[in-house]
Amino acid sequence: MTTIDSIDNGVNVQALLDARETLKGAPEAARFTWRSTTRWENGVHTTSTVKDYFGLGAEHSHKTESSFTADHPEVFAAEDHGITPIEYLLVGLGSCLTAGVASVAQNRGIQLRSVEATLEGAHDIRGILGADSDVRNGYDGIKVTFSIDADASREDIEALVAQSQKRSAVFDALTNPTDVTVEVA
Amino acid sequence: MSSLENRITTVVVGGGHAGLAASHFLSERGIDHVVLERGEVANSWRRERWDSLRLLTPNWQSRLPGHAYDGPDPDGYMTMGEVVGFIDGFAARTRAPVRTGTTVTSLRRTDDGYHVTTDQGELACRAVVLASGACNLPAVPATLSEAVPAGVEQVTPFTYRGPDQLPDGGVLVVGASATGVQLAAELRRSGRPVTLSTGEHVRLPRTYRGRDVLWWMDASGVWDTRYDEVPDLTRARRLASPQLAGTPGRTTLDLNALTADGVELVGRATAVRDGQLLFSGGLRNVVSLADLKMERLLGTFDAWAQETGVDSDVKPPERFEPTRVPGSPRLRLDLRGGEVRTVVWATGFRPDYSWLDVPVVDGKGRLVHDGGVVDSPGLYALGLPVLRRRKSTFIHGAEDDARDVVDHLAGYLATRR
Numbered sequence: 251m252t253t254i255d256s257i258d259n260g261v262n263v264q265a266l267l268d269a270r271e272t273l274k275g276a277p278e279a280a281r282f283t284w285r286s287t288t289r290w291e292n293g294v295h296t297t298s299t300v301k302d303y304f305g306l307g308a309e310h311s312h313k314t315e316s317s318f319t320a321d322h323p324e325v326f327a328a329e330d331h332g333i334t335p336i337e338y339l340l341v342g343l344g345s346c347l348t349a350g351v352a353s354v355a356q357n358r359g360i361q362l363r364s365v366e367a368t369l370e371g372a373h374d375i376r377g378i379l380g381a382d383s384d385v386r387n388g389y390d391g392i393k394v395t396f397s398i399d400a401d402a403s404r405e406d407i408e409a410l411v412a413q414s415q416k417r418s419a420v421f422d423a424l425t426n427p428t429d430v431t432v433e434v435a
Numbered sequence: 436m437s438s439l440e441n442r443i444t445t446v447v448v449g450g451g452h453a454g455l456a457a458s459h460f461l462s463e464r465g466i467d468h469v470v471l472e473r474g475e476v477a478n479s480w481r482r483e484r485w486d487s488l489r490l491l492t493p494n495w496q497s498r499l500p501g502h503a504y505d506g507p508d509p510d511g512y513m514t515m516g517e518v519v520g521f522i523d524g525f526a527a528r529t530r531a532p533v534r535t536g537t538t539v540t541s542l543r544r545t546d547d548g549y550h551v552t553t554d555q556g557e558l559a560c561r562a563v564v565l566a567s568g569a570c571n572l573p574a575v576p577a578t579l580s581e582a583v584p585a586g587v588e589q590v591t592p593f594t595y596r597g598p599d600q601l602p603d604g605g606v607l608v609v610g611a612s613a614t615g616v617q618l619a620a621e622l623r624r625s626g627r628p629v630t631l632s633t634g635e636h637v638r639l640p641r642t643y644r645g646r647d648v649l650w651w652m653d654a655s656g657v658w659d660t661r662y663d664e665v666p667d668l669t670r671a672r673r674l675a676s677p678q679l680a681g682t683p684g685r686t687t688l689d690l691n692a693l694t695a696d697g698v699e700l701v702g703r704a705t706a707v708r709d710g711q712l713l714f715s716g717g718l719r720n721v722v723s724l725a726d727l728k729m730e731r732l733l734g735t736f737d738a739w740a741q742e743t744g745v746d747s748d749v750k751p752p753e754r755f756e757p758t759r760v761p762g763s764p765r766l767r768l769d770l771r772g773g774e775v776r777t778v779v780w781a782t783g784f785r786p787d788y789s790w791l792d793v794p795v796v797d798g799k800g801r802l803v804h805d806g807g808v809v810d811s812p813g814l815y816a817l818g819l820p821v822l823r824r825r826k827s828t829f830i831h832g833a834e835d836d837a838r839d840v841v842d843h844l845a846g847y848l849a850t851r852r
């Protein structure tokens with residue numbers, strides 16, 4: 251399989267495969283905790299920061315702290331300092347699926363030239379406004395469209411995209427219920 | 436029944452086709468043995484299947500060592516009565532030393548072999564073949580099942596016999612492998628509204644290019660793939676049964692066929708909250724995974740047909756319509772609303788090793804073995820998924836596996852005298 255060695259999407263698949271083997275016998279080390287902190291600024295404007303996480307049995311820090319501004323747009327009578335929280339879900343899903351496409355492609359020996367995912371979330375805001383109790387608060391559907399240029403048949407590209415959903419953390423978090431606890435410290 | 440002899444060379448646990456195939460090869464080598472069966476020969480086909488079930492493997496494929504279907508309809512599919520007759524016939528032909536009505540309640544290791552405790556007495560032996568079946572119990576997701584409101588009836592493939600036994604009204608079938616699609620179709624035909632909860636599944640057409648799709652699996656060698664050649668063995672061993680049914684009309688029973696019959700598709704059942712069953716929003720993904728895998732498999736059949744020259748004997752390649760998914764599949768179902776009166780758990784089966792007092796079962800209840808050679812001297816297994824080949828759990832898969840395993844067992848007996 252010479253192609254697998256010569257293609258390079260920049261994903262260290264061997265490290266991931268090694269980790270899979272190691273963690274099979276070490277379920278405790280596989281337990282990660284991801285964290286973020288959100289501070290209220292003013293109005294519906296907030297700043298969230300992400301730096302530390304726990305995994306492989308120890309505390310870790312990202313190389314740099316990341317900061318995310320959220321607000322509501324002017325059509326919601328807000329100041330629009332940043333994107334809305336529900337748009338962050340699209341950011342999470344799009345980056346997760348795209349990363350998955352790259353990893354699966356690397357593993358299958360497919361050289362990628364470009365990958366672009368366009369996401370659209372359909373949202374009926376009567377839910378959050380309490381205008382109609384039959385309308386849910388969240389998205390009623392999300393559509394992801396991939397444009398992929400790669401050395402592969404259309405069938406193989408479709409298989410990449412399907413497999414990336416199968417192994418996506420965010421796809422799972424959005425399509426399946428998650429138990430959420432909210433407390434006052 | 437006379438009490439058991441207290442010493443014998445080999446004990447086979449289970450008088451299904453796998454245990455009987457082992458017995459055949461043991462007899463051929465003159466190894467004295469007994470087959471212990473808690474019920475009757477072919478007990479699981481007699482007691483643990485629903486009334487309308489037919490094999491999904493065609494008659495010509497029902498073959499055991501020296502014993503094959505010889506009736507008038509090689510392309511048909513056996514009813515349960517016919518399967519029992521077929522296996523009974525094999526037991527008689529091979530004069531298998533079966534002790535029926537004998538349940539093994541404990542198996543322990545001793546200095547020179549194993550100690551077998553049964554409800555009919557005790558037995559010491561040097562080697563044991565576990566052929567007690569891979570499908571002893573229905574595997575039901577307990578957290579979901581326990582949260583189903585009391586007014587809703589729940590059945591498994593072990594308790595389901597036919598539609599008449601269920602209350603009128605809607606049915607939710609959970610699981611879309613062979614069992615789930617077959618029961619969904621039967622219940623829909625009974626006039627009930629049926630919803631089918633679908634996780635990952637294996638789609639196959641009943642016939643391909645004019646031949647039974649299982650002919651292709653057999654002839655192209657896919658089914659003979661050895662366990663040490665399968666790329667991801669853990670996954671292969673967990674794979675659900677294909678969406679196939681043995682019907683006289685040889686019709687395809689995929690999700691499109693069910694949708695055309697009026698069955699509603701929803702995603703994988705994931706949780707019950709406040710009496711509402713929640714389904715995954717990933718239905719489109721599992722459906723496209725199954726479509727893509729089917730295409731790939733059919734592609735390998737075509738390539739094989741071309742290489743071997745079979746191409747000219749069969750019809751031209753076919754491609755099938757992608758699976759249709761409802762515009763917005765339902766994500767929740769109110770189990771208290773009366774819409775669903777019955778939940779059918781077609782969520783798979785698992786073996787029962789509660790009587791096995793040898794530490795060879797992993798944390799997930801699976802027997803640890805290498806191609807049927809269990810990590811305990813003189814202990815062997817047969818009839819488990821991809822035990823030695825992809826065909827291992829099927830009736831026609833028993834012969835090659837049983838021959839290999841008995842070869843190993845004979846070698847073991849010969850070196851430890």
Ligand SMILES: Cc1cc2nc3c(=O)[nH]c(=O)nc-3n(C[C@H](O)[C@H](O)[C@H](O)COP(=O)(O)OP(=O)(O)OC[C@H]3O[C@@H](n4cnc5c(N)ncnc54)[C@H](O)[C@@H]3O)c2cc1C
Pocket residue numbers: 448449450451452453454471472473474475476477478479480484489490491492537538539540566567568569570571592614784790817818819828829830831
């Ligand atoms: C719904 C269903 C449909 C299937 N359809 C097909 C098909 O179409 N074609 C095909 O080839 N295969 C099919 N199979 C797969 C397979 O052929 C069957 O599961 C078959 O019964 C397996 O044979 P076996 O001998 O391995 O196990 P079993 O037939 O289950 O035999 C095991 C025997 O062991 C006995 N036993 C278990 N525990 C003990 C104990 N402690 N003491 C004494 N005896 C014990 C049981 O009573 C049983 O008789 C199907 C399986 C299922 C569940």
